[in-house]
Amino acid sequence: MKIIFLLFFLFLFSFYALAEAIQLTIDEAISIGLRENKEILLKYEDLKKAKYKLKESYSAIFPSITATGVVSKTTNLYQDKEPTQTSSQISLKQNLYKGGKIINTIKYNQYGLDIAQTILDKTKLEVIFNIKKAFYTLLLTGEFVNLNKAIYKNTKRHLLVIKKRFKHGETSSSDILKLEESLAIVKEAYQVSINQKKVAEAVLKNFLSLEDNVDIVAKGDFVYTPKELIYEKAYLEALNNRPEIKQYSLSIEASKKLVDIAKADAKPTIYASWDYYVRSHNVSFGGLSKNWNDYSQIVLGISWPIFDGWLTKAKIEEALIDLKEAQIAKEKLIKDIELELKNAYLELQNAIYNLETIVSEVNKYKDILKSIRQKYKVGIASLLDLEDAYLSYKVSLFKRKQAIYDYIIQKAKFDKATGGAI
Numbered sequence: 001m002k003i004i005f006l007l008f009f010l011f012l013f014s015f016y017a018l019a020e021a022i023q024l025t026i027d028e029a030i031s032i033g034l035r036e037n038k039e040i041l042l043k044y045e046d047l048k049k050a051k052y053k054l055k056e057s058y059s060a061i062f063p064s065i066t067a068t069g070v071v072s073k074t075t076n077l078y079q080d081k082e083p084t085q086t087s088s089q090i091s092l093k094q095n096l097y098k099g100g101k102i103i104n105t106i107k108y109n110q111y112g113l114d115i116a117q118t119i120l121d122k123t124k125l126e127v128i129f130n131i132k133k134a135f136y137t138l139l140l141t142g143e144f145v146n147l148n149k150a151i152y153k154n155t156k157r158h159l160l161v162i163k164k165r166f167k168h169g170e171t172s173s174s175d176i177l178k179l180e181e182s183l184a185i186v187k188e189a190y191q192v193s194i195n196q197k198k199v200a201e202a203v204l205k206n207f208l209s210l211e212d213n214v215d216i217v218a219k220g221d222f223v224y225t226p227k228e229l230i231y232e233k234a235y236l237e238a239l240n241n242r243p244e245i246k247q248y249s250l251s252i253e254a255s256k257k258l259v260d261i262a263k264a265d266a267k268p269t270i271y272a273s274w275d276y277y278v279r280s281h282n283v284s285f286g287g288l289s290k291n292w293n294d295y296s297q298i299v300l301g302i303s304w305p306i307f308d309g310w311l312t313k314a315k316i317e318e319a320l321i322d323l324k325e326a327q328i329a330k331e332k333l334i335k336d337i338e339l340e341l342k343n344a345y346l347e348l349q350n351a352i353y354n355l356e357t358i359v360s361e362v363n364k365y366k367d368i369l370k371s372i373r374q375k376y377k378v379g380i381a382s383l384l385d386l387e388d389a390y391l392s393y394k395v396s397l398f399k400r401k402q403a404i405y406d407y408i409i410q411k412a413k414f415d416k417a418t419g420g421a422i
Contacts, residue, residue: 021215026135029208029218033131036209040127043120050116054109060102063094087279099267104260111254115247122243125416127207132412134204139218140405141197147398148190154391155183161384222404224355231345234418238341241419245337248330255323262315268304275299337417344417348410355403358396365389365396 024032034040068089095102159179165171201216210216239245278294305312372389375381 021217023217023219024135025219026132029131029135029204030128032208032210033127034124037127037207038209039123040120043116043123047113047116047120050109050113054106054113057102057105057109060095060098060105063092066091066093085280087277089278090276091273092275093271093273095269095271097268097270099264099269101261101264104257104264108254108257108261111250111257115250115254118243118247118250122247125243125420129412129416131204131207133409134200134207135218135220136222136405136408138197138200138204138216139220139222140402141193141200142218143398143401144193145190145197147394148186148193150391150394152183152186152190154387155179155186157384157387159183222401222408224404224407226352229345229348229414231342234345234414235338235341237418238337239334242337243419244333245330248326248333251326252323252330255319255326258322259316259319262312262319265308265312265315266305268302270300270302273299273301341414341417344410344414348407348414351403351407351410355400355407358400358403362393362396362400365393369393 066089068091070087071084072086073084159176162171162175162179166173166176202212204216204218205212205214274296276294276296280293369389369392372381372386376383376386
């Protein structure tokens with residue numbers, strides 16, 4: 001019996017342990033995302049691959065050394081003999097000149113490494129923006145759940161009051177039906193807001209790569225910190241900081257190196273080599289030779305392609321097209337960034353104007369609540385009137401938080417458009 005009780009206790013403990021929520025601030029969420037997000041981890045792997053690609057291109061600078069060994073046995077050729085022969089060879093080859101192909105390949109792969117870094121930076125900016133949006137959406141939906149819960153409770157109180165009035169003949173049954181319908185709508189809205197919060201939490205967990213059994217409690221508030229916005233300054237920051245612009249600038253330089261690599265195929269290749277051979281006794285019809293055979297060979301070679309069916313010319317033309325495409329893509333990107341930044345700037349300005357309007361509305365309902373509270377103290381207003389006034393004030397506070405939420409999201413979008421700090 002004790003064992004069963006113990007197992008039951010452990011089961012309950014493990015259940016509550018699995019359901020335990022973690023509290024996260026926005027900074028903590030971003031820190032986890034930068035460390036655990038799968039998109040970022042994939043880009044880190046691409047960066048590692050680019051590093052090894054660069055190391056691979058450096059290998060052409062160094063000499064290549066090859067050792068070869070062969071053992072062969074001859075049968076049915078010599079009478080009463082089945083000789084076994086061995087041979088070995090050591091070759092050393094050093095490229096002296098390949099038309100600039102080696103150095104340009106190294107530079108091309110260096111640009112590839114830098115491009116991989118800019119793509120990683122771009123992914124980080126996108127992930128940070130998505131985490132901010134998901135975090136503050138979760139925070140806002142939590143506030144929305146609390147507001148709908150308060151509206152639901154208030155509507156139920158109104159229904160109780162109108163039912164009492166109906167018993168005293170002060171209202172009709174149609175008024176009860178209307179309020180019951182309103183209560184059903186409010187209850188539905190309350191349940192919908194709960195589901196919206198669950199969706200927002202799932203989105204945030206996805207960006208943070210957290211397990212489904214982890215519950216997140218967003219810690220934070222909606223704070224408006226007004227800052228001076230200068231479009232021209234932001235535009236210059238975007239041109240200097242956006243990873244995409246750096247990426248396309250590097251792509252242009254990499255394309256130039258591809259042109260040089262293609263041109264190298266039409267230039268001569270010069271190399272030096274040293275080979276050392278060792279063979280066992282030669283076999284002939286007269287028998288085995290007396291001595292082993294070993295010798296070395298030094299070669300200075302040059303090869304120059306005279307005609308390759310215009311293959312090199314076609315490669316050069318392809319590389320020039322890639323270069324032109326990279327230049328056009330950069331010009332298009334700058335225009336796209338200009339439009340993105342302009343839209344983000346205007347949307348942020350609209351969010352600020354909307355917030356200023358909401359603040360005046362909050363002050364109005366705050367003043368109404370103050371007035372109703374004074375009337376309640378002297379018995380002019382009922383408790384339900386006071387609750388209604390407080391609920392209206394609470395709704396205006398939520399609208400203010402919603403306006404600040406819009407400001408925060410638009411500010412994050414504006415920061416992303418300027419290539420904000422990672």
